[in-house]
Amino acid sequence: MPALASHRKPRSxxxxxPAVGVTTxxxxxxxxxxxxxxxxxxxxxPRPTVEEIQKKVDDLYRQAGTxxxxxxxxxxxxDEQRRKVDRILDDVARRTDAINESRRALGxxxxxxxxxxxxxxxxxxxxxxxxxxxxxxxxLMDRLxxxxxGAVADYEGKRLAAAKQRAxxxxxxxxxxxxxxxxxxxxxxxxxxxxxxxxxxARLTAEEKARLAELEREREAEARRKAEERAKxxxxxxxxxxxxxxxxxxxxxxxxxxATTPPSTPPQxxxxxxxxxxxxxLAFARGQIGKPYVWGATGPSSYDCSGLTQAAWKAAGxxxxxxxxxxxxxxxxxxxxxxxxxxxxxxxxxxxxxxxYIGGGKMIHAPKPGADVREESIYYMPVYGSIRPA
Numbered sequence: 001m002p003a004l005a006s007h008r009k010p011r012s013x014x015x016x017x018p019a020v021g022v023t024t025x026x027x028x029x030x031x032x033x034x035x036x037x038x039x040x041x042x043x044x045x046p047r048p049t050v051e052e053i054q055k056k057v058d059d060l061y062r063q064a065g066t067x068x069x070x071x072x073x074x075x076x077x078x079d080e081q082r083r084k085v086d087r088i089l090d091d092v093a094r095r096t097d098a099i100n101e102s103r104r105a106l107g108x109x110x111x112x113x114x115x116x117x118x119x120x121x122x123x124x125x126x127x128x129x130x131x132x133x134x135x136x137x138x139x140l141m142d143r144l145x146x147x148x149x150g151a152v153a154d155y156e157g158k159r160l161a162a163a164k165q166r167a168x169x170x171x172x173x174x175x176x177x178x179x180x181x182x183x184x185x186x187x188x189x190x191x192x193x194x195x196x197x198x199x200x201x202a203r204l205t206a207e208e209k210a211r212l213a214e215l216e217r218e219r220e221a222e223a224r225r226k227a228e229e230r231a232k233x234x235x236x237x238x239x240x241x242x243x244x245x246x247x248x249x250x251x252x253x254x255x256x257x258x259a260t261t262p263p264s265t266p267p268q269x270x271x272x273x274x275x276x277x278x279x280x281x282l283a284f285a286r287g288q289i290g291k292p293y294v295w296g297a298t299g300p301s302s303y304d305c306s307g308l309t310q311a312a313w314k315a316a317g318x319x320x321x322x323x324x325x326x327x328x329x330x331x332x333x334x335x336x337x338x339x340x341x342x343x344x345x346x347x348x349x350x351x352x353x354x355x356x357y358i359g360g361g362k363m364i365h366a367p368k369p370g371a372d373v374r375e376e377s378i379y380y381m382p383v384y385g386s387i388r389p390a
Contacts, residue, residue: 050211064193065352068295071186078179088169095162223377230361277316278342284315285364293366303366331389347381
C-alpha cells in the first residue's frame with residue numbers, strides 16, 4: 001500500500017549523531033586510562049608509624065643482644081680450645097725433646113757398633129721406617145743387651161706417645177677452626193642487626209625523632225611508676241618486719257637480765273652472709289655506672305650486660321659463667337616478688353639480657369649499644385626470671 005510507505009521517516013545519511021560521538025570518546029578514554037593504570041609502577045608501601053619503628057628498633061636491639069650472647073659463648077669456647085691446643089703443642093714439644101734424647105742414646109750404641117766394624121742391629125733400627133715392624137720381623141730384641149733393649153723400648157714408647165699427641169693436636173686445631181668460624185658468624189650477626197637499627201633511626205624525620213623520644217619518655221615513666229610502687233611495698237614490708245622483730249625481742253627479754261651475762265653476738269646467718277656478698281657485688285656495679293655498653297666486653301672500661309654481672313659478682317668472690325643463658329642456671333631461682341639486692345634479673349623469652357637488682361624495683365645494668373651502665377627500673381623490659389647467685 002503506497003499510502004502507508006509515504007509516512008515512514010527516511011534513514012539518516014549523516015555519519016554519527018553528536019551523542020554517539022561523545023559516548024565513543026568516553027569509552028576510548030576509559031580504555032586508555034585502564035591501559036595506563038595496568039602499566040603504571042606499583043604504589044609504594046605506606047611509611048611505617050613511629051610506634052612501628054620503635055617496636056622494630058627494640059626488636060633489632062634484642063636480636064643483637066641474643067647474637068651477643070652467641071658471640072660470648074663462641075668466644076669462650078674459642079679461648080678454651082686455643083688454650084687446649086697450646087697445652088697439647090707444648091706437650092708435643094716436650095715429647096719431641098725426649099724422643100731426640102732417646103735417639104741420641106740409641107745413636108751412641110749405633111756408633112759403638114760401627115766402630116766395631118759392622119752396622120749392627122741398633123744402627124739398622126735407627127734407619128728403619130718402623131722400629132716396631134723391624135722388631136717383629138728380625139727378632140732384634142733377642143740380639144740386644146738389657147740396657148740397649150731398655151733404650152729401644154723407651155724410644156719407641158715416646159715416639160708413639162708423640163704421634164698420639166700430634167693427632168690430638170690436629171683434631172683440636174680443627175675444633176678451634178670451627179669455633180673461630182662460629183665466632184665470626186656471631187660477630188657478623190651482631191653488626192648486621194645493629195646496622196639495621198641505626199639505619200632505621202637515621203631515616204627518621206625531625207618530627208618522627210621527637211615523637212620517638214616522647215614514646216621513650218612515656219615508657220620510662222611507666223617503668224619508674226611500677227618501680228616506685230615496688231619500692232613502697234618493700235619499705236612497708238621492711239617496716240612490718242622491723243616491728244615484728246622488736247615485738248619478739250621485747251617478749252623474750254627478761255625483766256631483770258643477769259648482770260654477769262655479757263651480751264652475745266648472734267651467729268651470722270645465711271641471709272646476712274648473702275647480704276654481705278651482695279653488697280660487694282653492688283658496690284662494684286655502682287663503680288661502673290657511666291661506662292659504655294660494648295657488646296662482648298667484660299671490663300674494666302666497658303661492659304655488655306652479662307659481662308657486668310659476671311665482673312660484679314667476681315668482686316664478691318663468686319664466679320659466674322659468661323653468658324646470660326648459663327648465668328640463669330646457677331644459684332637459686334627466686335620469684336620477682338622475693339627479690340633481694342644482688343639478685344640477677346633476666347629479661348625476654350630468649351634470656352638475652354640481665355641486670356643486678358639493687359632494691360626498690362630497680363637494677364644496675366649495661367643496657368644496649370649507645371647507652372652507658374646505669375640504674376633503671378626492672379619493669380622497663382619484660383622479666384623472664386631471677387636467680388640468687390650465692
